[in-house]
Amino acid sequence: MALNPFIPKEKANTVIIDGRISEEAKKNLKNLGLNIIPTIECKQVSKPISYHPDIVIHPINHNTLIIAPNVFDYYEEMLSGMGIRLLKGETNLGENYPMDIAYNVGRIGNYAVHNLKYMDEKLKFYLEKEGLELIHVEQGYTKCSMAIINEKSLITADYPIYEKLKSLGFNILLIRPGFIELKGYPYGFIGGTCGNLSKDEIIFSGKFIDHPNREKIIKFTKKYNKKIFWLTNTKIQDIGTIISLYCQ
Numbered sequence: 587m588a589l590n591p592f593i594p595k596e597k598a599n600t601v602i603i604d605g606r607i608s609e610e611a612k613k614n615l616k617n618l619g620l621n622i623i624p625t626i627e628c629k630q631v632s633k634p635i636s637y638h639p640d641i642v643i644h645p646i647n648h649n650t651l652i653i654a655p656n657v658f659d660y661y662e663e664m665l666s667g668m669g670i671r672l673l674k675g676e677t678n679l680g681e682n683y684p685m686d687i688a689y690n691v692g693r694i695g696n697y698a699v700h701n702l703k704y705m706d707e708k709l710k711f712y713l714e715k716e717g718l719e720l721i722h723v724e725q726g727y728t729k730c731s732m733a734i735i736n737e738k739s740l741i742t743a744d745y746p747i748y749e750k751l752k753s754l755g756f757n758i759l760l761i762r763p764g765f766i767e768l769k770g771y772p773y774g775f776i777g778g779t780c781g782n783l784s785k786d787e788i789i790f791s792g793k794f795i796d797h798p799n800r801e802k803i804i805k806f807t808k809k810y811n812k813k814i815f816w817l818t819n820t821k822i823q824d825i826g827t828i829i830s831l832y833c834q
Contacts, residue, residue: 588716590693591645592734597784598830600668602661604637607825611791611817618783618815621833625826626660631679631686634770638826640729640778642679644689645829646712654679654689669834677706684726692728692747692777693718694740694756699747701726723747729827730775734782736810741776741803759806765797767823774824776803781828782812789815792822 589595601615605624615622625637635641642654643661650671653661658674665672677688688706691713692699698713702722713720725731725744733741739757742748748760761776768774779791788807793816794800807814 588696588718589648590695590734590737591648592693592827592829593736593782593785594830594832595648596832597787598782598832600831600833601781602639602643602829602831603781604639604825606637607791608818608820610819614815614817618789620783623661623664626657628654628656628679630656630681632681632770634768635686635826638730638778638824639829640690640827641686642689643829644691644709644729645831646673646709647716648832650712651829652689652706652709652712665833668831670831673708673712675706676708687726690727690729692732694732694734694751695738695754697721697751697754699723699728699732699751701728721750723750727775730778730824732777733780734777735788735807735812736785739806739810741806743776759799759802761799761803762797765794765822767792767821778824778826779822781830783815783830786811786813787815788812789817789828790822791825791828792816792818792820795821797822 600621602623627636644652652673652675684704698718699721731744741759743761743763764773766774782788
């Protein structure tokens with residue numbers, strides 16, 4: 587089985603995270619000993635998601651990132667000398683859906699899940715090179731929709747993703763859509779609220795204050811022996827996935 591790059595093999599020491607996060611969030615990341623790479627705005631996509639890491643970056647494996655050409659130069663400079671291989675994608679992102687989803691690919695087990703009509707061709711090539719099977723779903727924001735808990739478990743509010751991956755034998759908690767903040771949109775997605783620091787630790791951007799499935803989410807996460815870190819004490823927000831890396 588291919589190892590999921592959204593779960594670091596060794597405890598992460600670096601995170602790529604929305605450049606607009608609060609001072610409280612930055613302080614808590616530093617207290618965890620993490621080097622912060624703040625995202626730069628991708629001005630070509632819609633403002634609310636313009637700083638989201640999972641819109642412009644996809645980790646092909648644990649030391650290779652593919653990055654949208656729109657913002658490639660910035661990350662090339664920020665990640666220089668860290669032992670991470672960077673590939674420039676072919677698709678320039680645009681403002682309206684589906685022009686903004688080319689790199690927002692969900693990963694679980696040996697599968698890459700996406701609306702394959704709009705996946706960046708270079709990303710597709712490298713995912714197949716990794717030995718992954720590509721699964722088509724109509725949802726374009728597949729990484730946003732999938733909170734990866736371990737190699738076989740995830741949380742989603744997207745029923746077609748739930749149905750498809752459940753049929754392949756994965757452990758999935760299906761939750762109610764909504765109750766996650768994303769300014770400019772009615773609500774955000776669970777996959778965009780979190781990131782794994784290691785196989786034993788996960789960070790959520792905030793608290794599930796009014797989420798009707800709050801207890802189920804926490805119980806499901808802890809069932810797989812994950813220690814939860816809350817980045818803030820405010821309401822949970824979709825910040826476009828916390829991409830965690832172990833850098834040299």
